[in-house]
Structure formats: structure tokens, C-alpha cells
Amino acid sequence: MFIILDRKQIADGIYFSKIIDGRYKTNRISIAFYTDFDEERRADYAILPYILTDSCRRYPNLTRLTEKFSDLYGASVSDNLGCSFDSRQMTFSISCIDDRYTLAGEKLEQECCGLLLDCILDPCTENGAFPAETIEIMRQELIDAIQSVKGDKRMYAAQQGALAAFPGEPCGYPVNGTLEQAQAITPQSAWSAYRSMLEHARIEVFAAGCSDFTAAEEVIKKRLAGLSRSSICVPAPKPSVLKEDVFRTEEHVEMQQAILRMYFKAPKMTDRYAGVVLSMILGGMTTSRFFSNIREKQSLCYYCSCYSNRFKKIITVYAGVDLANIAKTERAVMKEFMNISMMGVTDEELEHAKLEIIESARAVYDSAGALSSWYSSQITDDKMLTPEEYAAGVSEVDAKRVMDACRQYCLDTVYTLYPEEVQ
Secondary structure (H helix, E strand, C coil): CCEEEEEEEEECCEEEEEEEECCCCEEEEEEEEEECCCHHHHHHHHCHHHHHCCCCCCCCCHHHHHHHHHHCCCCEEEEEEEEECCEEEEEEEEEEECHHHCCCCCCHHHHHHHHHHHHHHCCCCECCECCHHHHHHHHHHHHHHHHHHHHCHHHHHHHHHHHHHCCCCHHHCCCCCCHHHHHCCCHHHHHHHHHHHHHHCEEEEEEEECCCCHHHHHHHHHHHCCCCCCCCCCCCCCCCCCCCCCEEEEEEECCCCEEEEEEEECCCCCCHHHHHHHHHHHHCCCCCHHHHHHHHHCCCEEEEEEEEECCCCEEEEEEEECHHHHHHHHHHHHHHHHHHHHHCCCHHHHHHHHHHHHHHHHHHHHCHHHHHHHHHCCCCCCCCCCHHHHHHHHHCCCHHHHHHHHHHCEEEEEEEEEECCCC
């Protein structure tokens, strides 16, 4: 397998990483901006991906921009807004075929990279800010996105559960902001957020594919190095603080079944590999304890799973249950944690969990986008691990380490979303 990872700092707070894999036929370039989380201005930042992927000064509307993408052999642009490392993460990406496969020797990498930077650095403006018409359209799109969350009950429960579990922490706030914040967006407020992002963000560029990315590096270095920079954000994830007492909260909405979310925290957890194996055994695979015992044997819920976050040092359990089984399901989840803490796990469970995790790590090589995401998730680590190095760490986990990890987790928050007719 031919993999090269090369990472360097190209300007103040700007890093360029290239991941070269000769098996691919396409290339993907992603530019991520990490900014300090300002709770009151969430919507001003959240509207930026809508604006910056819709047009630029050279291609002032979506129709012309889409036509240009078609001319570039169907190149595509995407964006993502989220919370990573206790910072706001805004990522813009473009994917295209490699220059070797063009019909007339076009320099697609260079042109696509330039086009992505045009969208980010040279947007359409009006009177020193974003055009009022653009803000009006994109504001409504953002409002629709905020309001749509309540229509997806699982998503809404996840959002409200996070607010309860992580008060005052960046990961506890919806990245799109509130409806009131979105309605208050103006051309000037969005422009102010945009200029602040360019000046203060930690910028991470990841280029993944079969190219050597020499052309992309030159273009990006030239254009990003010219930005005015100061007080640059430093992404630094912190474990979530464990509450002194379990916090319980609930809501009632129009729905058929209840959703239970339980948040377990282990602020002092240091064994990342044992933590992920524990999460997999509890509720991360079809042979997990939650699935086998709580769903199948006891028939207490429609689904019951969990996932972990190594930065926040949490395990989040979520289940869809009938009203009569909410308390029983909660007790059953606690019982599984207790059983592993006291009696450990079987060799079969351990082997299945490790195989699931290792196979998932190997799947990173399936696409340039997945490979880019793999390494970009490690920018705050002392050393970036390859999927093979990570798999090796997982393979060394034994039953005692899983038991020790489980003993560190404590129930922190319980959030329940009830059908509204139940009082």
C-alpha cells in the first residue's frame, strides 16, 4: 500500500497536510477553519457555508458556478459545520479527477483549488458586506434547517440532550444557533463573522488523493498567506465535567414512542483504546450487550446503542422505547455497565469488538474523503496515527483494561423525550 503523509506549517496558524495514495483516481482538497465558540453569534457563522458555496465574484450565482463545476469534469464542492476540539469547525471541500485522466491535459487540481479559494476568499459583496438579497435567501435556508430539527425526533433528542449534558460547553450548543439568532442576521453581522473567521481561525488544509499536490500547495500558500492574521484560535479539547449529581430532564412533544438518552462521563480516562472497545461491546455492534440483552432478550426497546467521544471522554447511550419500559430500559443499561465493571467481558465479546473496530479503521482507505477525515481528526494529538497503528493499539486491549475503563464511567445526565399526551 503506497501512502505518504506530509504535514507542514505554511503560514501563521495555517497548516498544509497531504496524503498521497496511488490507488485513487481522484483528489480531494479540504480547507477547515477552527474558530473560538461565540455562543451569541452562532447563526452569523452558520450562514457562511450557505453563502460561500453558492457563488463567488467570478461566478456570481449558483447557476454559473454549477456550470463551471461541470466544465471541470463534474468537480463537486461541499461544506460541513460542526464542533470539534471545543472549537467551531467550518470545512469547505472540492473533489475532482486527477489531471492524468483529463482529455486535453487540463490542470484540474490547480483550477479546482483556485475555484475553491475564490468561493472562500472572494465572495460577492455589496456596500462592503454580503448582498442583502443573498442574506435574505440564505437566512431563510438556515431558519428552515433550524426548524427542521424538531421534525426529526432522534436529531431533536440528541440536540436537547446535549444541551442538558454539556451546559456551557461548545459541544452542548446547536452549531446553527437559535431561531431568534438566525432571524437577526444582517449583511453586516454575517460579514463581520466572515472577516473574523479569516483573521482568527486556525486553518487546516488536507489534500488527499493520487496527486503529489505540489500545484495545490503553491496556490493555497500564495493566497492564504496573504490574509491578515491575529489572535489565532488554538483548538484544545477538554474532557466534559462530571456533575456532582445525576441531572434528569424531560420534554413532551407529539410523537409515538419515547427516546431515552443517557450520558456517561469519565473525565480522567486515559486509555483511549479500552474506551472504544468498551463502547463497542456495550452498544456499538449487532452482537453488543444492549442489542442482545436489552432489545432482543428483554424486548424493552426498539433500538438501543451507544457511541463514545475520546476527546470529551463520554459514552452516549440512546434508545427508542415504549412509555411503560423507560425506567426498565434505564435500569437495564445501568446493569450492563455494572456487570462489566464487576465481572468483565468474555473473550468472544472482546474479539468481536476489536475486529469491528479494526475493520472500520481499514475502511478509511475506501475514499480520499475518509482518509482526509481520519487525519484531520488528529490535529490536536501529539502524533498522528495511521489506521494500522491505531488497529495495533486496539488489538492489544485485554479484558482487564476494558473492565478498568468501565469502572471510570459515571452516569451524568438522563434526558427523556416523551409523547406530549403523557403528563
